[in-house]
Amino acid sequence: MKPSGRKMPFSALGAYTVLYLALLYLPVLFLPLFSFNDSIYIAFPLQGFTLSWYEEMAQNTAMLNALKNSIKVGVVVAIVSTILGTMSAKAFTRYRVPYETPLKAFIAVPLVIPLIILGISLLVVFSGANMSLSLFTIGVGHVVICVPFSMLVMISRLEGFDKGLEEAAQDLGETPWMTFWRVTFPLAMPGIIASLLLCFTISFDEFLLAFFLSGDESTLPIYIWSQLRFPTKLPSVLALGSCILILSVLMVVLAEWSRRIGVSPTGKGP
Amino acid sequence: MTDETASTGGAAAGDETGRRGLRIAQDTKRSLTLLSPTLILLILALAFPILVLIVLSFWTQTGMSLTPGFTTENYEAFFQKRIYYMLLLRSIENSAMVAALTVILAYPAAYFVAFRIKRRKVLWLILITLPFWTSYLLRIFAWKVILGYNGVINSGLIQVGLIDEPLTFLLNNRQAVVVTLAHAWAAFAILPIYVSLEKIDRSLLEAAADLGENPLWSFLRVTLPLSLPGVIAAALLVFIPTVGDYVAPKLVGGNNGLMIGNIVQTQFGRGNNWPLGAAISIISMLVITGIVCSFLLLVHQAKRRLA
Structure with missing residues (x-):
């Protein structure tokens, strides 16, 4: 269907894209590779296969503690951000919002503000208010950067299904709250799951805000950062990194899958 | 958005306009209610901190204590x-x-x-x-x-x-x-x-x-x-x-x-x-x-x- 003479560009472009993908993946794949290497030095030649770095990792209580903190913060941040993001998305897609563009832009500001500036300004406010830094202060920072992501995911989901279903429910006498609960919520569910997973992943990986806003208890990225200075600790950090890698990949694939189900044009809803 | 309906005129249309106006007002109220938690959070944890940062940039610090005031010396130092x-x-x-x-x-x-x-x-x-x-x-x-x-x-x-x-x-x-x-x-x-x-x-x-x-x-x-x-x-x-x-x-x-x-x-x-x-x-x-x-x-x- 395309004009002739396009066979060559296809293969050249295709080859480039494959090379591009390889370059994206290669640096990251060195982490799992050396996490199985039986040497304290991260260098070629490989010295043989070992699982001892994974064992060392599993016995490291400080790390497990940080992991627990990260999960705690991530879960709360995901839930709070998704609630806020869903409410905002509903306002923008279903009702007339006064000053719609400036308000949307305001909510999207965290997407473009350098994190270091958000981090220090929150630090200044928290210390000015005599609030001691804790997992809570990290969580506040994370919610601020997660809400716009959640809102964007939810807007695309809410725009994806028929508004008529909600209107029908309202015409049949359902209250707005019950309409939300019985119509909007089930239809928006895949979007909500996607938002929860994405917000969790963002919070779980976030370093810079946590760096400024953490108190005595550290999250996993903070712990990893503290370990990067010690060469002897590196192999078990690599083991940990490989586990995180697999987990993140799993979460994103799940989120993507969840975001896309049920939005096919054939309109097969849950 | 209301003026296009207002221009139609007539009793029935006027009634319609009123109802539509009410609906718009209700819409606006609902949308702001839904947005308010997010806006409050972002005002408290984004806009306010940036403002504080701006104010702080005009203060001075000696040792551990901050001195409020208005000085441009930090900007000059830059x-x-x-x-x-x-x-x-x-x-x-x-x-x-x-x-x-x-x-x-x-x-x-x-x-x-x-x-x-x-x-x-x-x-x-x-x-x-x-x-x-x-x-x-x-x-x-x-x-x-x-x-x-x-x-x-x-x-x-x-x-x-x-x-x-x-x-x-x-x-x-x-x-x-x-x-x-x-x-x-x-x-x-x-x-x-x-x-x-x-x-x-x-x-x-x-x-x-x-x-x-x-x-x-x-x-x-x-x-x-x-x-x-x-x-x-x-x-x-x-x-x-x-x-x-x-x-x-x-x-x-x-x-x-x-x-x-x-x-x-x-x-x-x-x-x-x-x-x-x-x-x-x-x-x-x-x-x-x-x-x-x-x-x-x-x-x-x-x-x-x-x-």
């Missing part, structure tokens, strides 16, 4: 000590290079997925964006592993016998920072470009081909201009956050690769001069905003001249 000024300039240069590099490298790949892939586009997109979702810290750290003195490249090359001594120019300089950031943000650039390419009406390209344009010309005159919004979005999405990056310069930049984020962090840590750190942040933010605005203005004017 321009008097060349180091701050130079570091901001270098950060901007670095990020501009990173943005250019990511956009140029991502464009052909985005083009390939948008125009050449017919089925399973989603799979390709997921494949391309996956590395972006893995830990940022580890993606940066991976480059330290690769470029380091005993790193992957050096030990690999020694193993093969190409070099006898590890190469020292790989790590601890600006180039390392730029390459590392370009890799870490690559996936961020490809999505906006892909979306803008995907949106292009295919019949325009067919029309160009039917009119005898060769593929290169139709790319330069149809596809590229139409995908420009995506390219601009991608460049800005990479440029803005990387100017303030702290991790990459710290891990792979060494002393020669420091960026403005590192100086800001120092003022809030060891250097312990919060007002100065605040002033540096505010100046950086203003400069970044200025650059972004003039960039957008330039693009806008160039577009108008071409049209």
Whole structure:
């Protein structure tokens, strides 16, 4: 269907894209590779296969503690951000919002503000208010950067299904709250799951805000950062990194899958 | 929005207008109720802190105690000590290079997925964006592993016998920072470009081909201009956050690769001069905003001249 003479560009472009993908993946794949290497030095030649770095990792209580903190913060941040993001998305897609563009832009500001500036300004406010830094202060920072992501995911989901279903429910006498609960919520569910997973992943990986806003208890990225200075600790950090890698990949694939189900044009809803 | 209905006139229509006006008022109220928790949070945890940062930048600090007041000495210090000024300039240069590099490298790949892939586009997109979702810290750290003195490249090359001594120019300089950031943000650039390419009406390209344009010309005159919004979005999405990056310069930049984020962090840590750190942040933010605005203005004017 395309004009002739396009066979060559296809293969050249295709080859480039494959090379591009390889370059994206290669640096990251060195982490799992050396996490199985039986040497304290991260260098070629490989010295043989070992699982001892994974064992060392599993016995490291400080790390497990940080992991627990990260999960705690991530879960709360995901839930709070998704609630806020869903409410905002509903306002923008279903009702007339006064000053719609400036308000949307305001909510999207965290997407473009350098994190270091958000981090220090929150630090200044928290210390000015005599609030001691804790997992809570990290969580506040994370919610601020997660809400716009959640809102964007939810807007695309809410725009994806028929508004008529909600209107029908309202015409049949359902209250707005019950309409939300019985119509909007089930239809928006895949979007909500996607938002929860994405917000969790963002919070779980976030370093810079946590760096400024953490108190005595550290999250996993903070712990990893503290370990990067010690060469002897590196192999078990690599083991940990490989586990995180697999987990993140799993979460994103799940989120993507969840975001896309049920939005096919054939309109097969849950 | 109400005036168009008001102009219809008549008793029945007037009633209709009233009901519609009520509905709009109700709509507005509901939408604001739904938005208020988010807006309150962002006012308290985003707008207010930035305001406080601005105020703080006019204060002074002696030892551990902050002195409220209004002094411009922090701003003067920024321009008097060349180091701050130079570091901001270098950060901007670095990020501009990173943005250019990511956009140029991502464009052909985005083009390939948008125009050449017919089925399973989603799979390709997921494949391309996956590395972006893995830990940022580890993606940066991976480059330290690769470029380091005993790193992957050096030990690999020694193993093969190409070099006898590890190469020292790989790590601890600006180039390392730029390459590392370009890799870490690559996936961020490809999505906006892909979306803008995907949106292009295919019949325009067919029309160009039917009119005898060769593929290169139709790319330069149809596809590229139409995908420009995506390219601009991608460049800005990479440029803005990387100017303030702290991790990459710290891990792979060494002393020669420091960026403005590192100086800001120092003022809030060891250097312990919060007002100065605040002033540096505010100046950086203003400069970044200025650059972004003039960039957008330039693009806008160039577009108008071409049209």
